[in-house]
Amino acid sequence: MRDVTLTEIYQHRIAQKYVTRSGLAHAIAVSYHAFRLAKEQGVDPDSAAKAGFLHDIGHYTWYKNGKWDYDLYKKNDIHAIKGAERAHKLLIRLGENPVKAKEIALAILFHTDSFMPGGEVIRTPLQSIVKRADELDEEPGGAHHYRTLEYDRALKSLQELDERIEKFLNQNE
Ligand SMILES: [Fe+2]
16 A cells, blocks of 8 residues: 555645646656556656656746846756755655655656766666656656646546556566
8 A cells, every 4th residue: 555646746746837837748758658668677666657757846947038048057957965854744745655755756857967067877767767757758848847747647647657557566476
């Protein structure tokens, strides 16, 4: 049994506010990729799917004179740090297992090198999966953040993924 479902996460107002901002379609695509990779590699697919769904929850916008400023964003971005904290708070609030909430938060923290001042991170399998899943859905110029998805379709996709996760976990108990 899982303590929290993707559907519950999605329906929480914090996810509605921030996941929607950084691209709901992208979040769901990364969640599906992470689920599949985790199954293939013998990693907990529930943690992978949750980290995939929440990986960009720390994004915020960098505007200058009413226009998106990519250079400013590149220079000052800490979305992985903010995302790890935000996701952790949300998961704990929803009743997630604290060990799992920490693992998911760390996978979000290390899903990108963008905030690291040089040097590669040595990642756990779960952390590598979330990074890979994100790369699989990336589009040039950050276009993946702007694909839109309606509330109901997103909900359906997440319910479907929840079912797949449950089925997998029941089979492998
Ligand atoms: Fe992403």
